[in-house]
Amino acid sequence: MSQSSQAPHKPPFWTMTRRDAAAGYVFIAPQLVGIITFVLVPLGLVFWYSLHEWNVLASSFNFVGAANYQMLLNDPNLPAVLLASAIFSAGLVVFNMALALLLAVLLDQKLKGMVVFRTLFFSPVVVSLVAWTIVWSFLLQANGGINGLLSIIGIEGPNWLRTPTTAMISVVVVQVFKNVGLNMVLFLAALQGVPKELYEAARVDGAGRFKQFRRITLPMISPTILLTSIITIVGSLQVFAQIAVLTQGGPGMTTTVLVYYLYQQAFQFHFFGYGSTLSILLFLIVAALTFAQWQLRKRIVFYEN
Amino acid sequence: MKTRYLKTSAASLGIILGLAATGTAWAQDSVDLRMTIWSANEAHLAMFNEIADGFKQTHPNVTVSFDSIPFDSYTTTLTTQIAGGNPPDLAWILETSAADFVNSGALAPLNETFSAIEGYDLWDLSIPASELWTRDGQLYAYPFSTSPFAMFANNDLIAAAGAKTPAELIEAGEWNWDNAFATAKAVADAGEADGLVVRDFNFQTWQNLASIWRGWGADPWSADGKSCTLADQPMIDAMTAIHNAIFVDGGMPGPGETVDFFAGDAAMTITQISRASLLPKEDPFDWDLVPLPAGPAGEYYVIGQAGVGVFERSANKDVAVEFLAYMTNPENSQKLAQFFPPARESLLNAETLSTTNPLLSAEQIQTVVVDGISRGVVLPGHTNFAQIQQTIRSGLDALWVPEADVAAVLGNVCSSVSPLLAR
Numbered sequence: 001m002s003q004s005s006q007a008p009h010k011p012p013f014w015t016m017t018r019r020d021a022a023a024g025y026v027f028i029a030p031q032l033v034g035i036i037t038f039v040l041v042p043l044g045l046v047f048w049y050s051l052h053e054w055n056v057l058a059s060s061f062n063f064v065g066a067a068n069y070q071m072l073l074n075d076p077n078l079p080a081v082l083l084a085s086a087i088f089s090a091g092l093v094v095f096n097m098a099l100a101l102l103l104a105v106l107l108d109q110k111l112k113g114m115v116v117f118r119t120l121f122f123s124p125v126v127v128s129l130v131a132w133t134i135v136w137s138f139l140l141q142a143n144g145g146i147n148g149l150l151s152i153i154g155i156e157g158p159n160w161l162r163t164p165t166t167a168m169i170s171v172v173v174v175q176v177f178k179n180v181g182l183n184m185v186l187f188l189a190a191l192q193g194v195p196k197e198l199y200e201a202a203r204v205d206g207a208g209r210f211k212q213f214r215r216i217t218l219p220m221i222s223p224t225i226l227l228t229s230i231i232t233i234v235g236s237l238q239v240f241a242q243i244a245v246l247t248q249g250g251p252g253m254t255t256t257v258l259v260y261y262l263y264q265q266a267f268q269f270h271f272f273g274y275g276s277t278l279s280i281l282l283f284l285i286v287a288a289l290t291f292a293q294w295q296l297r298k299r300i301v302f303y304e305n
Numbered sequence: 306m307k308t309r310y311l312k313t314s315a316a317s318l319g320i321i322l323g324l325a326a327t328g329t330a331w332a333q334d335s336v337d338l339r340m341t342i343w344s345a346n347e348a349h350l351a352m353f354n355e356i357a358d359g360f361k362q363t364h365p366n367v368t369v370s371f372d373s374i375p376f377d378s379y380t381t382t383l384t385t386q387i388a389g390g391n392p393p394d395l396a397w398i399l400e401t402s403a404a405d406f407v408n409s410g411a412l413a414p415l416n417e418t419f420s421a422i423e424g425y426d427l428w429d430l431s432i433p434a435s436e437l438w439t440r441d442g443q444l445y446a447y448p449f450s451t452s453p454f455a456m457f458a459n460n461d462l463i464a465a466a467g468a469k470t471p472a473e474l475i476e477a478g479e480w481n482w483d484n485a486f487a488t489a490k491a492v493a494d495a496g497e498a499d500g501l502v503v504r505d506f507n508f509q510t511w512q513n514l515a516s517i518w519r520g521w522g523a524d525p526w527s528a529d530g531k532s533c534t535l536a537d538q539p540m541i542d543a544m545t546a547i548h549n550a551i552f553v554d555g556g557m558p559g560p561g562e563t564v565d566f567f568a569g570d571a572a573m574t575i576t577q578i579s580r581a582s583l584l585p586k587e588d589p590f591d592w593d594l595v596p597l598p599a600g601p602a603g604e605y606y607v608i609g610q611a612g613v614g615v616f617e618r619s620a621n622k623d624v625a626v627e628f629l630a631y632m633t634n635p636e637n638s639q640k641l642a643q644f645f646p647p648a649r650e651s652l653l654n655a656e657t658l659s660t661t662n663p664l665l666s667a668e669q670i671q672t673v674v675v676d677g678i679s680r681g682v683v684l685p686g687h688t689n690f691a692q693i694q695q696t697i698r699s700g701l702d703a704l705w706v707p708e709a710d711v712a713a714v715l716g717n718v719c720s721s722v723s724p725l726l727a728r
Contacts, residue, residue, distance in 0.1 A: 055409065056387050057384065159561050162702075248509065251699075264695060267381050270691070
């Protein structure tokens with residue numbers, strides 16, 4: 001800056017800063033175009049649709065103002081749907097994170113053949129979601145594979161997908177087994193980043209295995225815990241294929257989570273306007289949860305520097 | 306010589322340019338019609354393609370393709386295509402969503418084109434069969450299939466279990482639901498196969514149970530569609546009988562079990578006669594097709610219907626209506642009758658139908674098809690059917706457990722669906 005003010009002639013347009021900025025914009029341009037086309041524009045359109053009553057068959061599209069939002073507040077099904085979403089998300093996050101951390105700690109040992117186990121636990125992540133779910137739907141049938149195995153040891157298994165409690169548990173477990181490998185790998189990387197000398201120092205001070213885990217490991221990997229919990233919660237609110245394949249929202253409405261309810265309203269009942277209103281609600285919930293977690297990080301996440 | 310050559314060239318060029326300018330189809334533009342159907346059955350598709358080839362004889366520029374969409378998600382997929390601005394030109398429409406399609410104005414009117422075609426004979430269409438597809442005297446979809454529900458039986462399985470076959474029960478004048486359930490139980494008890502399957506019901510498509518509960522004179526809602534009758538006594542009795550057959554007798558497969566009659570896994574199945582094409586050709590079993598058993602309310606018939614309509618917004622609407630007229634003319638209706646019983650009165654007799662249905666005996670055609678179509682009640686349908694269907698389905702889930710209180714569950718279903726019916 002001081003250089004340019006000293007120079008008597010007009011400064012060149014392409015200063016270093018401007019050149020860097022232009023290069024930066026060029027680099028992010030493809031991503032930016034993608035986000036505008038596939039995220040921001042649809043988001044704007046969904047908000048626009050939510051102010052309309054859109055009958056696909058009659059091809060009518062009428063402005064109704066806040067009527068769909070009024071309907072949202074009075075929807076008798078909404079409490080059950082939000083409850084199902086909350087149970088699903090809570091169950092998924094707790095089970096997924098706990099299992100992922102447990103697997104990561106177990107697989108963080110220097111033993112022969114550990115790579116094989118790591119690959120094994122990660123492999124469901126790369127399997128097609130629908131194929132994975134369809135196979136599970138066969139296993140979970142009343143006369144399916146799981147009850148067949150249980151009958152060998154003399155247990156009469158429940159009708160997993162047709163009983164309210166087991167249906168929700170089944171959907172959660174199928175989803176956890178599908179994706180636990182991803183969180184596991186993230187945890188594994190974090191665990192391996194914890195400096196070994198911290199453990200040595202703790203041992204010298206007389207800390208046991210559990211105390212080491214609680215006082216050293218957990219704080220050191222807390223940024224990863226925050227990241228995985230955000231990814232998992234946001235992912236859990238978007239669950240659709242598993243519900244559509246396994247339970248279609250039943251029995252009753254016990255597994256009708258928000259996205260599935262949105263799909264029913266828009267694509268099965270043809271209420272596209274109200275469906276758009278529900279997706280605005282989903283957007284606000286995801287935004288609020290992410291914001292809350294981001295705020296929490298200041299209080300519970302430990303950063304070395 | 307040279308000038309003459311030039312002159313003729315110029316003249317022909319002039320003609321061509323003139324034709325092109327006025328848009329006259331001197332070499333007609335090619336037209337691709339797309340029709341969505343829910344059958345992926347090879348025999349059905351072969352027949353449709355044969356009809357499409359016939360249309361090409363007189364309309365060489367028109368190609369018709371048939372787009373099979375799975376039955377379970379048929380209407381959803383269709384409306385998504387419409388919402389996405391990519392509607393088909395023609396579509397099969399289920400009886401349950403007929404009211405939505407016909408009343409919305411999505412379909413093109415058909416009367417004018419149909420009645421202008423010589424030999425089409427629109428007035429041959431049975432009036433009761435066209436009722437669902439007509440608004441203000443105008444036909445919006447052609448009822449191409451009016452298919453009675455009937456009972457297919459596997460006599461090998463029934464005989465092996467030592468039970469009476471439906472034919473024997475009919476002969477003895479005892480073909481009623483008590484005995485049908487008893488036969489189902491006997492086969493299930495023998496352990497080789499299941500008893501009775503209501504095909505495509507799967508504890509979700511509850512409207513298919515009309516093929517049983519009509520025997521009790523039960524209906525899900527009043528004739529005007531405004532009030533719920535699911536908790537009335539006939540329905541409670543019918544559902545109790547079904548519940549017993551599933552959870553007490555074990556004669557019907559329970560929720561979440563997949564059982565296929567046509568693979569030889571069940572003694573009996575209730576379905577439409579168009580499913581006869583699924584009967585195994587290799588290693589066949591001794592099968593029979595009989596009318597539905599009598600219920601406490603006496604003999605009854607239930608029919609399912611499907612229509613074909615042309616979308617008002619199709620770019621090739623007029624050609625599509627012409628194709629529909631060709632597809633459903635008397636000659637082709639006779640071809641279709643092989644799988645899809647016609648709504649044309651001139652074809653509704655055992656003689657005509659037996660030439661097109663080599664699988665069925667003359668007696669089966671008379672008692673199941675002709676009587677069924679002339680006396681049958683169509684499956685329940687309603688405006689806004691998808692939401693009503695889903696609401697009842699989710700309420701009925703509480704019924705499909707062994708300890709269910711039938712009357713209480715049906716009462717709850719009625720209170721949740723009543724506001725939707727009254728709308």
